[in-house]
Amino acid sequence: MTDAATSPLAGPAGGGAGPRAAPTPAPAGDSPAAQAAGDFETFLKLLTTQMRNQDPLKPVESTEFVAQLASFSAVEQQIRSNDRLDAILAALGGDGAGLAEWIGKEVQAAAAVPYDGEPLGLEVDPPAEAERAILVVETADGTEVARLAVDPTAQSLTWSGETGAGEAAPGAYRFSVEYLGEDALIESRPGRVYAEVVELRLGGEEPMLVLAGGEEISADAVTAIRAGN
Template structure:
């Protein structure tokens, strides 16, 4: 079972920003106090500018607190999703096979046809844009489509979730049903992608593609 690390870049940046704001605020107060002590009583300083700076410091501090809160919510959601994914291990799942996770130049889809067919494969990214197409032929039964992550434009596509559409036609040109659902036992979970991926036999199934879950016993 592969377990990915949880990034802390955002938290570290927030901590650094907060320290910088605190240092600047201390410096600001020191300057303000010094100027107030040494101001000319006959020509007192205009406090409007100082008031505006105080408001700015307060606004930035509130924004940092908001960022901390949002990061905490995202981390809690991620941990909940990971815990749920682990609970699938040993269970029998039925999942849509239209989605797969591209990780380090490899994505795999499983499908089946009830008769030999010529197929047309279309791969789309998370935004729904077509990134790869291919034609080929398969025999009756289950088949596997592997993609190396290289798009039709020759560029290497980023890791992430991709969906597949497969159209099949027999030798007479009639449409053939293509089954992209699959059922099997979850033997592991991969957390290296943008969402947990369940290992089902030789297939990789995005957790968001799961349609049903049941115990191995029935």
């Protein structure tokens, strides 16, 4: 049985940390986040090795472990910061695809858009087997305000602001179309509308586009983009 005090992995007699292994170098093509992840794994291995092989009669002081755990947390935070920085750089890129360039333009998505008295157009993909269709209009918070019969084959529809109680009040509205065959509902499909991008938010896990009307959508929810009015 090997004495822990004389083990090659044990710390010096004073209870300090053992020899530190050199971090494994990351390949030249790795991103900063990948390199940070490599350092994180190396640090974890060093810490567990130190704990396993310390002299039980002269253990590492608790204050030293606290300092090492603080370093551990700093490495983890650096990884997260690098990932967020990558997302920001992608969103603000100047290659024409950067989301920052969408501010002031109009994107098409299934979202709530402002109504101010002018008719709103929407697009939808009708199923071939539909015999009847009903346009459903809701407020941004999901309150239904209208159910209107529409052409079941139409891909483009227009809402004039009509509701069951007269003209709709100004506000944000979203649309869907219920398709029916005989008396059975086939499915409900969202109506896609154009709305102006007024802001780009970067505080979450992915960049979010803020539309006129206040709704937030991800970039992958956009089906088309055009110049703003």
